[in-house]
Amino acid sequence: xxxxxxxxxxxxxxxxxxxxxxxxxxxxxxxxxxxxxxxxxxxxxxxxxxxxxxxxxxxxxxxxxxxxxxxxxxxxxxxxxxxxxxxxxxxxxxxxxxxxxxxxxxxxxxxxxxxxxxxxxxxxxxxxxxxxxxxxxxxxxxxxxxxxxxxxxxxxxxxxxxxxxxxxxxxxxxxxxxxxxxxxxxxxxxxxxxxxxxxxxxxxxxxxxxxxxxxxxxxxxxxxxxxxxxxxxxxxxxxxxxxxxxxxxxxxxxxxxxxxxxxxxxxxxxxxxxxxxxxxxxxxxxxxxxxxxxxxxxxxxxxxxxxxxxxxxxxxxxxxxxxxxxxxxxxxxxxxxxxxxxxxxxxxxxxxx
Amino acid sequence: xxxxxxxxxxxxxxxxxxxxxxxxxxxxxxxxxxxxxxxxxxxxxxxxxxxxxxxxxxxxxxxxxxxxxxxxxxxxxxxxxxxxxxxxxxxxxxxxxxxxxxxxxxxxxxxxxxxxxxxxxxxxxxxxxxxxxxxxxxxxxxxxxxxxxxxxxxxxxxxxxxxxxxxxxxxxxxxxxxxxxxxxxxxxxxxxxxxxxxxxxxxxxxxxxxxxxxxxxxxxxxxxxxxxxxxxxxxxxxxxxxxxxxxxxxxxxxxxxxxxxxxxxxxxxxxxxxxxxxxxxxxxxxxxxxxxxxxxxxxxxxxxxxxxxxxxxxxxxxxxxxxxxxxxxxxxxxxxxxxxxxxxxxxxxxxxx
Numbered sequence: 273x274x275x276x277x278x279x280x281x282x283x284x285x286x287x288x289x290x291x292x293x294x295x296x297x298x299x300x301x302x303x304x305x306x307x308x309x310x311x312x313x314x315x316x317x318x319x320x321x322x323x324x325x326x327x328x329x330x331x332x333x334x335x336x337x338x339x340x341x342x343x344x345x346x347x348x349x350x351x352x353x354x355x356x357x358x359x360x361x362x363x364x365x366x367x368x369x370x371x372x373x374x375x376x377x378x379x380x381x382x383x384x385x386x387x388x389x390x391x392x393x394x395x396x397x398x399x400x401x402x403x404x405x406x407x408x409x410x411x412x413x414x415x416x417x418x419x420x421x422x423x424x425x426x427x428x429x430x431x432x433x434x435x436x437x438x439x440x441x442x443x444x445x446x447x448x449x450x451x452x453x454x455x456x457x458x459x460x461x462x463x464x465x466x467x468x469x470x471x472x473x474x475x476x477x478x479x480x481x482x483x484x485x486x487x488x489x490x491x492x493x494x495x496x497x498x499x500x501x502x503x504x505x506x507x508x509x510x511x512x513x514x515x516x517x518x519x520x521x522x523x524x525x526x527x528x529x530x531x532x533x534x535x536x537x538x539x540x541x542x543x544x545x546x547x548x549x550x551x552x553x554x555x556x557x558x559x560x561x562x563x564x565x566x567x568x569x570x571x572x573x574x575x576x577x578x579x580x581x582x583x584x585x586x587x588x589x590x591x592x593x594x595x596x597x598x599x600x601x602x603x604x605x606x607x608x609x610x611x612x613x614x615x616x617x618x619x620x621x622x623x624x625x
Numbered sequence: 626x627x628x629x630x631x632x633x634x635x636x637x638x639x640x641x642x643x644x645x646x647x648x649x650x651x652x653x654x655x656x657x658x659x660x661x662x663x664x665x666x667x668x669x670x671x672x673x674x675x676x677x678x679x680x681x682x683x684x685x686x687x688x689x690x691x692x693x694x695x696x697x698x699x700x701x702x703x704x705x706x707x708x709x710x711x712x713x714x715x716x717x718x719x720x721x722x723x724x725x726x727x728x729x730x731x732x733x734x735x736x737x738x739x740x741x742x743x744x745x746x747x748x749x750x751x752x753x754x755x756x757x758x759x760x761x762x763x764x765x766x767x768x769x770x771x772x773x774x775x776x777x778x779x780x781x782x783x784x785x786x787x788x789x790x791x792x793x794x795x796x797x798x799x800x801x802x803x804x805x806x807x808x809x810x811x812x813x814x815x816x817x818x819x820x821x822x823x824x825x826x827x828x829x830x831x832x833x834x835x836x837x838x839x840x841x842x843x844x845x846x847x848x849x850x851x852x853x854x855x856x857x858x859x860x861x862x863x864x865x866x867x868x869x870x871x872x873x874x875x876x877x878x879x880x881x882x883x884x885x886x887x888x889x890x891x892x893x894x895x896x897x898x899x900x901x902x903x904x905x906x907x908x909x910x911x912x913x914x915x916x917x918x919x920x921x922x923x924x925x926x927x928x929x930x931x932x933x934x935x936x937x938x939x940x941x942x943x944x945x946x947x948x949x950x951x952x953x954x955x956x957x958x959x960x961x962x963x964x965x966x967x968x969x970x971x972x973x974x975x976x977x978x
Binding site for chain 2 (some may be wrong): 361
């Protein structure tokens with residue numbers, strides 16, 4: 273039996289991580305429906321796609337942005353909520369756009385308010401939320417329910433991975449003619465794959481013990497894996513208080529790699545996508561600097577990962593990378609004797625003005 | 626005489642920082658012309674504005690994105706170069722868009738290649754570069770020259786602040802009818818203001834000595850100051866190897882603040898904008914956690930900054946915040962006996978595939 277349900281620290285976080293195969297399975301079963309609904313919603317055409325989010329949801333939004341850009345070729349952006357809320361700038365420029373608003377609780381006030389503003393400006397608002405009775409659901413033309421069950425742990429896990437799957441369904445619905453869209457069948461493998469990862473705790477514990485000896489870590493990934501690097505860094509920050517920094521591989525190797533050395537390891541997240549070989553190549557640069565590196569990802573011809581995830585060959589690998597990152601955060605906390613269910617700096621609902 | 630020209634460490638970096646009043650003065654003198662040229666270029670209307678950049682230029686692009694969004698209400702986004710370069714996705718969705726491509730050298734291969742792709746897809750490309758004879762300049766309909774002189778120090782300073790002023794000129798040219806556009810007269814004050822900052826070294830040295838005792842720091846800012854927080858963190862990373870992490874205030878206070886404590890200080894950058902009071906308010910939360918905080922910014926009714934910059938009341942305060950960040954990085958290096966002119970991980974031209 274793996275320790276993620278029996279250990280005294282992070283009981284809630286571990287339990288909610290363990291719900292992910294079911295939650296993702298539910299979303300995979302609705303994947304083709306959601307993608308068809310989305311397709312219907314934008315059948316008149318759409319000028320671009322903007323994502324509206326904060327915190328962990330922002331990392332799911334970033335995956336959405338990559339996936340939509342890749343599938344549709346449409347202009348995609350992440351909206352800065354503060355432009356509208358703090359600077360009182362209007363939303364009129366987004367008439368004809370699809371706005372994807374993400375809020376796990378459906379109650380993040382600035383996200384709800386902005387969703388309403390965008391709707392009134394002539395944009396089509398899609399809400400992604402875990403609460404179909406929330407304010408966000410009321411502002412949206414289409415609500416994608418996460419059906420993740422109540423999230424009681426403070427660090428968001430199951431809602432983040434299900435948000436990731438939801439944005440992939442949106443991207444599937446926006447796929448240009450002639451390109452192959454991701455399908456429910458493609459992502460149904462996540463249920464089994466995530467179960468496998470959650471049962472495969474030993475390599476995570478070994479790596480977590482190594483990381484726990486340091487107070488700084490760089491988490492590096494590129495393309496559709498980059499959102500998982502940011503989410504892994506965020507989870508480490510929030511739960512363990514470790515100064516973890518997520519970097520895009522392309523940026524990291526040309527400067528910020530200077531932060532790594534014998535006392536500062538790097539976690540490299542590398543899947544099977546076309547940008548991921550770059551991330552594997554960083555390992556040699558890190559070795560030259562005397563920096564420990566931990567490779568998490570799919571096996572490739574030349575490298576054996578320290579912690580593996582199965583090769584899917586799609587952007588859904590970001591979900592697997594994110595689960596690996598959750599496990600890392602949980603087990604770093606356990607190695608340090610910190611309870612991630614009661615982190616020092618985190619509130620459940622973000623109440624930014 | 627201040628130490629930034631006479632000290633043995635970071636001679637080049639200090640010398641190029643000292644050129645900023647002149648370089649910014651030159652850009653301020655051309656500000657109204659650039660803004661008028663831009664206005665002419667898009668007189669037929671524009672669907673949105675996308676920025677294309679990497680590294681330090683990416684932080685100037687982020688300021689551009691905020692400034693353009695605030696001035697014009699147009700959809701604005703930062704393009705992920707890897708979507709096109711690694712995933713082979715086309716750029717057709719950006720027909721009718723204004724593309725602002727930033728490359729200090731004008732030779733960053735992926736930026737140059739993408740600028741050409743966007744042009745052929747029917748977008749209007751504006752290049753911002755320090756080399757008017759570069760490949761980027763040849764791909765652009767309009768080139769905004771930085772005229773910053775050759776940059777020999779590896780950490781970019783004068784080119785970053787002049788890029789920031791260039792994107793503000795673009796935003797000025799895109800300002801909606803009825804809104805007041807930023808003018809050359811508004812930004813001409815930067816020459817004197819930056820000179821003042823560069824002469825005011827003592828408070829920076831005091832704070833740098835404090836930071837140098839730590840190996841981790843959070844740099845926090847919001848809205849139009851957020852790009853300066855990211856740039857300050859990047860300069861600290863590249864030059865000193867310190868694990869500095871830039872955060873948006875709104876995100877930081879709801880989770881990542883857990884990284885701060887007695888051993889991990891935060892640098893708060895707060896100007897006179899409508900979002901900046903949020904950043905000042907974080908100080909109380911940090912104090913509760915026992916985390917040292919350093920306030921850098923304009924004086925406000927309730928707070929006296931540890932390191933000040935003069936109140937301008939415009940987005941050009943981001944330039945002042947960035948200069949303060951450069952000074953911090955330089956003086957942290959000097960306190961640690963590190964030469965920022967020869968940092969351990971940095972290449973001058975980014976050659977990402």
